[in-house]
Amino acid sequence: MFRIIVLLILVCINSMLIGLIWDEIMMRKQSLS
16 A cells, blocks of 8 residues: 555656646747747
8 A cells, every 4th residue: 555655656756747847848938949
């Protein structure tokens, strides 16, 4: 059970990081165009 909770937390952190990076890429693309 503990492993499942740890996996869920890791997935949440990963999706948050991907979201932040995606926002950065989109902002840079908008500023370039």
